[in-house]
Amino acid sequence: MRALAEEQGQNDDLYIDSAGIGAWHVGEQPDRRMRKHAAQRGYDLSSLRARQFRSDDFEKFDWIVVMDEENYQDVMRKVPSHTSSNKLAKVVRMKDFFNDFKGYDHVPDPYYGGSEGFELALDMIEDGCKEMLKSLLQKV
16 A cells, blocks of 8 residues: 555555554564565565554544454454444445455455465455555545
């Protein structure tokens, strides 16, 4: 998403972050296989460090994008009790932005698979991010 925003000259206008549901890899770089596959596409993930999703992210971000239904349910369980329904609407699914992958219901987790899983995940994320950026730029 950062690379797409930079291509559009919008990198300074958007705050883009990533977080996981669990704390398993907090502080670590992305999986070495993902770094490798991303680098082959021109993305440098070496500066990224894992962090865990927090309840206060509902206040910080306009959109919270989840990769699958399990993530959606996990995020919704972290909703602070005082959160309004319009704040709940900011939790969106990556699949809602797919063009080339319409019909897919989630981005599969490539962690336990081979190279093809990382390539598919990157293809799907790139596809969704393109449409997401269009949507964001219409709101800015």
